[in-house]
Amino acid sequence: MIITDTHTHLYSEEFDQDRTEMIQRALDAGVSRFFIPAIDSSYTKAMYDLEANNPEHVFLMMGLHPTYVKENYIEELNHVKEALSNRKFYAIGEIGIDLYWDKTHLKEQQIVFREQIKLAKQYKLPIVIHCRDAFDEVFEILEEEKGPDLFGIFHCFTGTYEQALQAISYNMKLGIGGVVTFKNGKIDQFLSTIALKHIVLETDSPYLAPIPFRGKRNESSYLKNIVAKLAAVYEVSEEEIANVTTENSKVIFGI
Template identity: 50%
Template sequence: MLVDSHAHIYSEKFKEDRDGAIARAVGEGVGKIYMPNIDHTSIDVMLETEAKHPEVCLPMMGLHPTSVDKNFEKELYLVEEWLGKRSFAAVGECGIDLYWDKNFLPEQQEALKVQVALAKKYKLPIVLHTRDSFDETYEIIAAAQDGSLRGIFHCFSGSVEQAAKVKEINFLMGIGGVATFKNGGLDLVLPHVQLEDLVLETDCPYLAPVPHRGKRNEPVYLPLIARRVAELMNKTEDEVAAVTTKNALDLFKL
């Protein structure tokens, strides 16, 4: 079995064939699909997806950094309200994004700190978005790490040194389609890390792996990522599947 630790399968991009996409993934051995929330607009369709596929699709609850603006507190009240009334697999997707907009960095930092506190309060792992912001995000997480915090640096595409820092604070790295990209950089990193520090993800509908790059991504492509990770780490695909699946299930069942 494979686990897709990060998939926006509830996205509008799957409106016409969501059930089919999930069935295709299950047919290829993807047994669990973990769904990160974005903001108040994504909650209903995410929970509807879970209701239709409760054995496969599992939701997180959080506020994505690109949805953080000067009114972010209102969104966070909703996140906390949901965390208090039912179970979720993790707090997320949250973090810092400096690719699209740097104007709300202080608000993004504050929103992340609040969600770190919620992860601790509800004893949940936290799933981190770090686009163009590894150092800024890491600083907050490392400062908050008291031994109780676990989670994933989602869509990890950093250096060997950054991978070592993630391991140092007992977090995992989410490896997706970037591993298959010619200039993705992970070919220089994955040979120097351990499978025990990784989970697999698609981040669908984004970042489809080669040979589907540029098209809609979906969880059925997860085996392509597993195959590339196996090649780069000199492991078998079965080893990659077994270890990354165990890592994901252990983390999300905290």
């Protein structure tokens, strides 16, 4: 059984004390494919080092995270463009709009999101979308950019059934993680009506740990808890959840 974590920040400082052991725990749990989203240029070296130490298991994305869109966004975008021109990545991400923490740079976030979607189309790569308190703003841009060359993952999907269908209509898989195990998460109430072919698994570690680890540091081995929850939701075996979602990840990332 191969389980794929489509979104994990394994380079995070929160893993500095036990990164090797944490990755081994994930491998022991069957999680052997880790897709690594970018945040900004300050983390690029750590991402490259992570890949160099785990070349068979780690697959990198490149992008500028919306909460890191500041006055220097042009400089950061140039870093993304330069990196993309120099080596292979498997997605543009994580990108999008976040209005939860700060609405100050909404205009800049919209510019950066559009620009990175264009880069994804240029390099024929998927996008991995970060959306927090911004479904309308994200969907507005996806509506403008929609087409056969736009595809990817709606990371950490926490929206409504209607929003799930809208995301899927833009060739997006739904990234399902720890929230599906929360009592107030709500997505488990309609998820079984969404075909499994539209779902991929993620942890977003070190964030959003599933029950029974909620509130603690998340790690990729905990994906087993999400697999178990989805097996119950879909009334299928854990093996089927792992197999189908891994195949879905291969469709998106091409590996």
